[in-house]
Amino acid sequence: MPVSDANVKAETNAAPLNGTANGNENFKFDIPFFNIQAIFGDLAAPAATRAKANFEQMKATSEEITEALRRRAADYSTKVIEISNTNTSSALEFLSQLADAKSFADLVNLSTAHGRKTFEAASAQNRELWDLAQKVATETAEPIKNSFKRVLHRAA
Secondary structure, eight states, rough: OOGGGGGOOOOOOOTTTTTTTTTSSSSOOOOOOOHHHHHHHHHHHHHEEEEEEHHHHHHHHHHHHHHHHHHHHHHHHHHHHHHHHHHHHHHHHHHHHHOOOHHHHHHHHHHHHHHHHHHHHHHHHHHHHHHHHHHHHHHHHHHHHHHHHHHHHHHH
16 A cells, blocks of 8 residues: 555644544644743752852942052052142242353353253153153052952852
C-alpha cells in the first residue's frame, strides 16, 4: 500500500476537551509546563546579589575619587590664587620702580632684572602646579586601583 496523506495515521497526545473524538472539537495538547522561575531563579539570585555588591563597590570608589578631587582641586585653586597675587604684586612693584627710573639705563636694568625674576618665579610656580596635578592624579588613581584589586581578588 503506497503511503499518502490519506492513509497515514498520526498519533498525538491530544484528547478532546469534552471527551469525544469528532473532528470539530478543540483539542487540548499535553505540553509540559516549565516553571521558568524555578529553573532560572537559582541562577538569577546570585547574579543579582553580585551585581548589587559591584554597584555598591563602584559607588564607594566614586565617592573616594570625588573626595580626593574636591580636596586637591581646592588646593590647586588656592595655589593658583596665591600665584596670581604674587604675580600681580610683582608687576605693580615693577611699575613703581619704572616710575622712579631716572635714565634709560635704569629702565633697561630694571626690565632685565624683572624679566629674570619673572622667569624664575614662573618656573617655580609651574613646578608647584605640576606637583599638585600629580598629587590629584595619584590620589584619584589610588581608589580606582584598589577597587580593581578587590574585584580581581574576589574573582580569583
